[in-house]
Amino acid sequence: MTGVFDIAIIGGGLAGCSTALHARLKGASVVLVERGRCGAQASGVNYGGVRQQGRHPAELALARRSRAIWGSLKSLIGTDCEFTATGHLKLARNDDDMAELIAHHLLLGAHGIHTTVLDADDLRGRFPYLSSRYAGGSLCAEDGQANPRLVAPAFARAARALGADIREGCPVISAERSNSGFSIRLDNDPIVLTARRLVNTAGAWGAAIAAQFGDHVDETVMAPNMCVTEPIAPLIGPNLGICGGGIYIRQTAHGSVIFGAGLGTADRERLRARPLAEITMEAAAAAVAMVPELKNVLLLRSWTGIEGRLPDGLPVVGPSPTVEGLFHAFGFSGHGFQLGPAVGAVLAELCLEGHSPTSISGLAMTRFNQPPATAVQS
Structure with missing residues (x-):
């Protein structure tokens, strides 16, 4: 050209x-x-x-609109980029969180996005690998993950x-x-x-x-601290998040568990970013607190990158x-x-x-x- x-x-x-x-x-x-x-x-x-x-x-x-594009990636760009509609489960720590999830459920419904609000018994029945500490959650089945x-x-x-x-x-x-x-x-x-x-x-x-x-x-910068484990047998279905932020967890199709929490360091001018060992340790502890069966899983790698924040x-x-x-x-x-x-x-x-x-x-x-x-x- x-x-x-x-x-x-x-x-x-x-x-x-x-x-x-x-x-x-x-x-x-x-x-x-x-x-x-x-x-x-x-x-x-x-x-x-x-x-x-x-x-x-x-x-x-x-x-x-983006979710519709994610669902048609293969026809648009020739590959699905490992996109899978695994669902996204947002967990409530207490009754206040549950009220927030119910309000958000109504907001999403007004935009044509369906979620299912679950109480503590529902969580235990559908997702037995979760800690019993949660008051409930909200599942958006059409959400998912990609590489x-x-x-x-x-x-x-x-x-x-x-x-x-x-x-x-x-x-x-x-x-x-x-x-x-x-x-x-x-x-x-x-x-x-x-x-x-x-x-x-x-x-x-x-x-x-x-x-x-x-x-x-x-515009400031942030460096989300990310981690990945060895592959394990299928355990976690939907992406997991929590009201108030903090730990987030997903399992890939080949078995590795990816999770993140906290921030590493980033230098925008020098184009450098790195995770922090103490933050990685805190994230691992939070992951085990959410999914206790991760306790003895081997952590392979941590990483981060430079992201802009307004x-x-x-x-x-x-x-x-x-x-x-x-x-x-x-x-x-x-x-x-x-x-x-x-x-x-x-x-x-x-x-x-x-x-x-x-x-x-x-x-x-x-x-x-x-x-x-x-x-x-x-």
Whole structure:
């Protein structure tokens, strides 16, 4: 392709790669530039949960649309990326948590998302491997899990097969407005890329890209501390979470148990992140407290990655409030994996058609100039 495109995308995470694919499906010329490898940052090192349950109301329309895309991955990108609808079980510690789950059950129902509220006896009957400490739970059967290492690269390959120009190992030196839209200068490349529309899906570096155009938001970084065990016999069915946050656990098809809790350390400027041994030990203790049969299972590895976090724990998704033709999607705050496919579809629609049928009104950057919104559910 030439250096002139309908859409340029900065950032090769899942949201960016999905944008590239959906824009090509609509016939637009697309270039995506990624400093490293597609899916190598937050999109590829996360827990891998694909859940609608437990989300803030502002994310539910996106989550609902994304779940439909997850269910049709094989026809869309040629692989299911190990997506399985194992269900998501959110556990209540006490009666207050149960009241929260019931309220959330009603909210999800209004968005067409079905959950089943379970009392303590139901839990013991259906999930006997759980500790007896829980007052109940909420099961969303259509939620599930996928392999995060596979998804963004698969979207990138599918977009490239349709003619998208996917450029890995291409750090962006500058991005700015130009007479024809936007100009992007890349490291070690004398050709200036030009595009009518620019999409910023730069993850933990998204706020820095936005600031080049006068769009300012305080994006910090987080490093979710993740662990994986040796393979064991099938034990855990649905993904497990808990009201109030903390430990989350799932078992893969080949038997390994993946769990996470707490944060490691991340250095955004040096592109480095590492888990912390003391946090890993606390997470392992929390996992055993939730599923006692994990007590003697061997822990193989821990890891983390660099994720962007915004002040209210919600991402920015949508048009720039100041620059026409510029669109942002970053700051997913540790829970953007499930949303990524739909975020790309919506961004492609906004770029090419000027609107989307999926509501993202609660995710606009302008909310940071308004009174604080309701706190995000854990």
